[in-house]
Amino acid sequence: MxxxxxxxxxxxxxxxxxxxxxxxxxxxxxxxxxxxxxxxxxxxxxxxxxxxxxxxxxxxxxxxxxxxxxxxxxxxxxxxxxxxxxxxxxxxxxxxxxxxxTNYNYLYENTIEVLDYLKQKYRLHIISNGFHEVQNKKLENSNIQHYFKTVTNGESIGVKKPNPKIFNHALDCAKTSAKTSIMIGDGFEADIIGAMNVGMEVIFFGTNKENSEVEVKQISNLIQLKNYL
Missing domain, CATH: 1.10.150.240 (Putative phosphatase; domain 2)
Structure with a gap:
């Protein structure tokens, strides 16, 4: 749906x-x-x-x-x-x-196809806990940086997911609101619970949830995002 x-x-x-x-x-x-x-x-x-x-x-x-x-x-x-x-x-x-x-930049299966599909309909962004200098090189060297309007790194703002401050900062940078935004990530606590706590929609990417009591939309291949977005 x-x-x-x-x-x-x-x-x-x-x-x-x-x-x-x-x-x-x-x-x-x-x-x-x-x-x-x-x-x-x-x-x-x-x-x-x-x-x-x-x-x-x-x-x-x-x-x-x-x-x-x-x-x-x-x-x-x-x-x-x-x-x-x-x-x-x-x-x-x-x-x-x-x-x-960052000399090696393999992406997950269907990454480019899905980003090409999504960019036609949505503004795309990154929220990462990774180190600023490394994450930017990953985006550049894998040639996907042009898909994203904003990139938020925890190191740059002094807090990390699931801290609500990083999500609110990213939303402010994107000039958007939580109610019209969705977070997609593999970290159940950091990405999913963190985003839910600020009111964002979420999709969990992966097969192992850290807390199976919380039911969320879940995918195992990025191509499945087309079912939701």
Whole structure:
């Protein structure tokens, strides 16, 4: 069923449009080769994905800063696979990771088709918790920046999703209202609950909801947005 009355569509970037896991895996392969780090990449990524998710939650909740996030997620992963690395090497890998991450810019299936479809009917925007300098490069290097009227990064305004301030700031920048806006993202607490709390319509992108008691519209492929918008 089509959702009526929407003028503005807000997207999360990582894990929603930009295929973070695939691009991140390719980046680690590159920087491990550059730094002559010999590990089982699949085992490393198996642990890293979980550890990174947990540290991002702490960062989102403002319990750690960017430097702690970037160091600890790598250090803890190497410890988890019993391959301890000197702190100076961790710092080098952390820097290299950020430098090379935006060299890979795979998007989720049907991203371009859906953005082309939506831009004919709506104003499109980004709300991201990612780091300002990295997120902008992702948009530029994947050649999708031109679809979006505004881009709001949590780092730039000092708060992160699900804090209502970031949603209200994004709405103000877009010169629109919550009642005519919809948020699409993979983070159930950050994107979906956060947007609902300011009165926005929502669509959850993914298969695993952090709180299954809350019923919302849900898609597993971006092409399914055509069913609602």
């Amino acid at each position: 089509k959702i009526e009355g929407i003028t503005d569509v807000f997207f999360d970037l990582d894990h929603t449009l930009w295929d973070f896991d695939k691009n991140s895996a390719l980046t680690f392969k590159t920087i491990f080769e550059l730094n002559k780090i010999e590990v089982d990449i699949d085992m490393f990524l198996h642990h890293y994905i979980i550890i990174n998710f947990n540290y991002w939650k702490l960062f989102r909740d403002e319990k750690i800063d960017k430097e702690v996030l970037r160091f600890k997620r790598l250090n803890d992963t190497f410890m988890a696979i019993n391959h301890p690395i000197l702190p100076e090497i961790i710092n080098k890998l952390s820097k290299d990771y950020i430098e090379h991450l």
